[in-house]
Amino acid sequence: MAEKFDVIVVGAGMAGNAAAYTLAKGGLNVLQIERGETPGSKNVQGAILYADAIEKIIPDFRDEAPLERHLIEQRVWVLDDSSYIGTHYRSEAFNQEPYNRYTIIRAHFDQWFNKKAREAGALTICETTVSELLLDGKKVIGVRTDRKGGEIYADAVILADGVNSRLAVKAGFHAEIQPRDVALAVKEIHFLPQETIEARFNIGEEEGVVIEMAGKISAGMMGTGFLYTNKESITLGVGCMLSDFKQQKVTPYALLDRMKSHPSIAPLIAGSEMKEYAAHLIPEGGYNAIPQVWGDGWLIAGDAGQFVNGIHREGSNLAMTTGMLAAQTLVELKQAGKPFTAGNLAKYKRKLDDSFVMKDLKKYRRMPDIFHKNKQFFTTYPELLSKAAQTLIRVDGVDKKTKEKSIKQSFVAARSRLGLIGDAFRFWRAVE
Amino acid sequence: MHSVVCIKQVPDSAQIRVHPVTNTIMRQGVPAIINPYDLFALEEALRLKDRFGGTVTVVTMGPPMAEAALRKCLSYGADDAILVSDRSFAGSDTLVTSYALTATLRKIMESMPVDLIFTGKQTIDGDTAQVGPGIAKRLDYQLLTYVSKIVDVDLEHREIRVERRAEGGVQLLKTTLPCLITMLEGTNEMRFGDLDDLFRAARYELKVWDRTVIGIEDPETVGVKGSPTVVSKVFAPRPRSQRAEIIDLQDDSPKNLASTLLARMFTQHPKLEREIAKRAR
Numbered sequence A: 001m002a003e004k005f006d007v008i009v010v011g012a013g014m015a016g017n018a019a020a021y022t023l024a025k026g027g028l029n030v031l032q033i034e035r036g037e038t039p040g041s042k043n044v045q046g047a048i049l050y051a052d053a054i055e056k057i058i059p060d061f062r063d064e065a066p067l068e069r070h071l072i073e074q075r076v077w078v079l080d081d082s083s084y085i086g087t088h089y090r091s092e093a094f095n096q097e098p099y100n101r102y103t104i105i106r107a108h109f110d111q112w113f114n115k116k117a118r119e120a121g122a123l124t125i126c127e128t129t130v131s132e133l134l135l136d137g138k139k140v141i142g143v144r145t146d147r148k149g150g151e152i153y154a155d156a157v158i159l160a161d162g163v164n165s166r167l168a169v170k171a172g173f174h175a176e177i178q179p180r181d182v183a184l185a186v187k188e189i190h191f192l193p194q195e196t197i198e199a200r201f202n203i204g205e206e207e208g209v210v211i212e213m214a215g216k217i218s219a220g221m222m223g224t225g226f227l228y229t230n231k232e233s234i235t236l237g238v239g240c241m242l243s244d245f246k247q248q249k250v251t252p253y254a255l256l257d258r259m260k261s262h263p264s265i266a267p268l269i270a271g272s273e274m275k276e277y278a279a280h281l282i283p284e285g286g287y288n289a290i291p292q293v294w295g296d297g298w299l300i301a302g303d304a305g306q307f308v309n310g311i312h313r314e315g316s317n318l319a320m321t322t323g324m325l326a327a328q329t330l331v332e333l334k335q336a337g338k339p340f341t342a343g344n345l346a347k348y349k350r351k352l353d354d355s356f357v358m359k360d361l362k363k364y365r366r367m368p369d370i371f372h373k374n375k376q377f378f379t380t381y382p383e384l385l386s387k388a389a390q391t392l393i394r395v396d397g398v399d400k401k402t403k404e405k406s407i408k409q410s411f412v413a414a415r416s417r418l419g420l421i422g423d424a425f426r427f428w429r430a431v432e
Numbered sequence B: 001m002h003s004v005v006c007i008k009q010v011p012d013s014a015q016i017r018v019h020p021v022t023n024t025i026m027r028q029g030v031p032a033i034i035n036p037y038d039l040f041a042l043e044e045a046l047r048l049k050d051r052f053g054g055t056v057t058v059v060t061m062g063p064p065m066a067e068a069a070l071r072k073c074l075s076y077g078a079d080d081a082i083l084v085s086d087r088s089f090a091g092s093d094t095l096v097t098s099y100a101l102t103a104t105l106r107k108i109m110e111s112m113p114v115d116l117i118f119t120g121k122q123t124i125d126g127d128t129a130q131v132g133p134g135i136a137k138r139l140d141y142q143l144l145t146y147v148s149k150i151v152d153v154d155l156e157h158r159e160i161r162v163e164r165r166a167e168g169g170v171q172l173l174k175t176t177l178p179c180l181i182t183m184l185e186g187t188n189e190m191r192f193g194d195l196d197d198l199f200r201a202a203r204y205e206l207k208v209w210d211r212t213v214i215g216i217e218d219p220e221t222v223g224v225k226g227s228p229t230v231v232s233k234v235f236a237p238r239p240r241s242q243r244a245e246i247i248d249l250q251d252d253s254p255k256n257l258a259s260t261l262l263a264r265m266f267t268q269h270p271k272l273e274r275e276i277a278k279r280a281r
Helices: A014-025 A051-057 A106-119 A166-170 A194-200 A242-248 A252-260 A316-335 A342-354 A356-363 A367-373 A380-393 A400-415 A417-431 B036-052 B064-076 B094-111 B131-139 B195-203 B254-268 B270-280
Strands: A004-010 A030-033 A048-050 A069-079 A084-090 A101-103 A123-125 A130-136 A139-145 A151-159 A182-191 A207-215 A223-229 A233-241 A273-283 A298-300 B002-007 B009-011 B032-034 B055-061 B080-084 B116-120 B142-154 B159-166 B169-176 B179-183 B207-209
Touching: A004 A014, A004 A139, A004 A316, A014 A030, A014 A051, A014 A106, A014 A151, A014 A316, A030 A106, A030 A151, A048 A051, A048 A316, A051 A316, A069 A380, A084 A380, A101 A207, A106 A123, A123 B195, A130 A151, A130 A166, A151 A316, A182 A242, A182 A252, A207 A380, A233 A242, A233 A252, A298 A316, A298 A342, A316 A342, A316 A356, A342 A356, A367 A417, A380 A400, A400 A417, B002 B036, B002 B064, B002 B094, B002 B131, B009 B064, B032 B036, B032 B064, B036 B055, B036 B064, B036 B116, B036 B142, B036 B179, B055 B064, B055 B094, B064 B080, B064 B195, B080 B094, B094 B131, B116 B131, B131 B142, B131 B179, B142 B169, B254 B270
Parallel strands: A004 A030, A004 A151, A030 A123, A069 A207, A151 A298, B002 B055, B002 B116, B055 B080, B080 B207, B116 B179, B142 B179
Antiparallel strands: A048 A101, A069 A084, A069 A101, A130 A139, A139 A151, A182 A233, A182 A273, A207 A223, A223 A233, B009 B032, B142 B159, B159 B169
């Protein structure tokens, strides 16, 4: 006899756990289905946790959640082959509780988050893949899994099955994701003694540093790199648009190897033991890539809905927030005794539009396209900036006025006067 | 037919490291799994249940976190699961573990007789292969170790025939029930449980038995105090193989790459070159 639930949540990542927790807290009968061996075992993220989103769901998460370090310093580096030019922002304000951002290990964090959902009353089953949605006409009425006796029914299904949502594509909710709308990111976790990490980054116990990187580490492709300090390890990685990898025939691991041997990065991980590597697709299509995320008996949350703010490196907080909003929509409808029809579920869209999620994504809606078409931001400018800094800082008997002139000339020679103005305008349009 | 499968939750040894200074095993952050050999035992018990009906009970002695291992066994199709857990058990050696598990089995037998006890051939963390035989001895059961196949079971005459892998061949053995079997690896493949089993496992109210439940009164007889075994030293053996050499050979034609590699190989192994040249002729 097939079981029936109020809601089935597909996936136990940030969006899925946020949804399952919120639904269970709201008194709904929830089944959560995860394909990995445990929640988090398949999930890949940098990973930085932004306190705000999880705080709205579990206010006292700091007391129990497995957190690595709270971040007190943000570095932004623009690299060429041998140098970086950048800014470091470190503030004692980030050392005041409650802390704002943390590094986390997803495998640990997701298990905790899922435990909270189960304690709230959700039922989670793992190692089970949802192969397709069960439809009655256009209405989703349940899921079919890869297990024997594998049909389960529900009044609504939340798809939180990640960036490449096969279920949504199969059901015709949206088209296949396109290589130019996703980045392929690779990362490694390097283990070092805690004291070594703290000495290298000039930080105390529990304090952490983030380095965001752009420039030639992406080998001319649209992409960025990152380095995060965990308690006893350093996570570093690089991600570029899949379409660029395809076109330039660069292999991701070679890109990461090159990044690790960069003279500014190699000393930070020297003597470490690499224990884990992972690759993952990140939705980077922005606002214009977001499909319709609700319909008769279904909602989409998290990466599956392409909810990622690429320029600000925000994804998991959008996932949690969309998962929570999707769940709240269902809880409110259920409490009002209304069915989960497409018309009623449109409430989810209104909630999204009112939240920072859609407001931020809308603000940067032009960015992906502009960066796709203007690779000079990833190649020419990093080099020019580095050369300019080199010229200015090196003391070699050349007078400063001549130095400034030569810097100016190098910019004009590379991009032309009109090109520079155009680039400035395009950059502004991208982030406006 | 009632089979009891004794399992152990172990750290995934593929991911374990020995601390370079203190020489202790670093368990932190290493995922816990069901001892892989025990899964062959469980699957064999489930197959017998498929053939003859009955019950499969899974037992483990361990800390509260071992619950996850038991739930997994339930999701594969086991009927019942018992966690034997008590603070006083910490540090038990194989002698004490077999003592406590025997007490547990006796307790199980009070409500339902046991026909077969299964264990894996050994665990991957201790590698002693002593607990199974220890239980058989204490219960005065027939003992069949390193079993590769259960040929048949005759419930009427209470007999079982198994294949046992021994040095230089396979033995066909017959004995009487009840008996204890330690299962060899690679003998079967763990099934993918039904959805119903998964739901049952997620909702199952686990039985947790402490020392007094299984009738062991004296805490001095278990744990570190009851264990005569002393681990005097743990150390990681030096890796024997040399590190692989990475040769940078970019921007060359495949043919040049191949001949460079061959030339390098042949300088180190001149015999190999002569051998290949001989065969080429």
